[in-house]
Amino acid sequence: MNELYQRIYDIVRQIPPGRVTSYGAIAACLGSSGGARLVGWAMNASHHLPCTIPAHRVVNRHGLLTGKHHFGTPGTMQELLESEGLTIVDDQIVHFADHFWNPAKELENPFTFRIDIDPKKEQI
DNA sequence: AAGCTGACTATGG
């Protein structure tokens, strides 16, 4: 568990300012597609952690600031993101796809999975 | 020990 958490924190720490990613992307980078909730729980646990985790750069797949309520005061997460040059409207990141940071791609790890092929269309 | 909850996501209608 500590190892998995450490890996999650390691990825979150590597998110460059002004960029955001999603729980699922991190989970997928670790190999557990269904572990998106675990990432959220790790973020929650990161609060009482000595090191600083930019959890505000992690949002859900819609770019919605679902975890803003866990930053002590609601609005902190949005403020942090806006201070990095992002725009948030209605708790949602504007041009989310444009600021999205894919850990599996940016980190260039071996788990890089390409979704070039569409299994539905291929119909092997 | 069993069940519920949660900062989630994918899929089917």
Next chain:
DNA sequence: GCCATAGCCAGCT
């Protein structure tokens, strides 16, 4: 695109 369902893992009651 929206709603309902299911799968997922860890922690808490």
